[in-house]
Amino acid sequence: MAAKTGRMIRYLPLMLVLAACSAGTPYFRDIPATRVAVNGSIFDVRIRGDIAEAVRVNTQYAPRLGPNRDWAGLAMAQVSGCPVLDVLGDAAVTVGVLGCDREAGERLLLTSISTPNYECVDYGVYEDVGNGYGYQVFECTPY
Secondary structure, eight states: OHHHHHHHHHHHHHHHHHHTTTSOOGGGTTSOOEEEEETTEEEEEEEETTEEEEEEOSOOOOSSSHHHHHHHHHHHHHHHSSOEEEEEEOSSEEEEEESSBTTTTBSOSSOOSSOOOEEEEEEEEEEEEETTEEEEEEEEEEO
16 A cells, blocks of 8 residues: 555656646636537637637647647637637647637627638537536538
């Protein structure tokens, strides 16, 4: 038992760091997250004003932004209800500029730079992860 406790104490700092991975960056830290899945990538999305943050919380091989850029943008658009003008970041944390003024209630205040190249369907699937937590699943296909 003592050996098992010793191993747990040794890994405690690592567990604390991993538990904080989806906490959001300092600008978004106090904003509650909405968890969504887009094509197998799971994101915690936070919105503050006309900026959105998507933190990928699942493990998957993604050494560069690549398709995760589009999927993070789609997750931000699904949560905000606004088109996303641009997405910057890396394979794990992205920030997007929203194309509408949410505070004024205007849906399409700004025009998107490019037309969306994915169509997303919400099949009404809710992935329950236990303890009252879960996320909505979207399937997106290029068009």
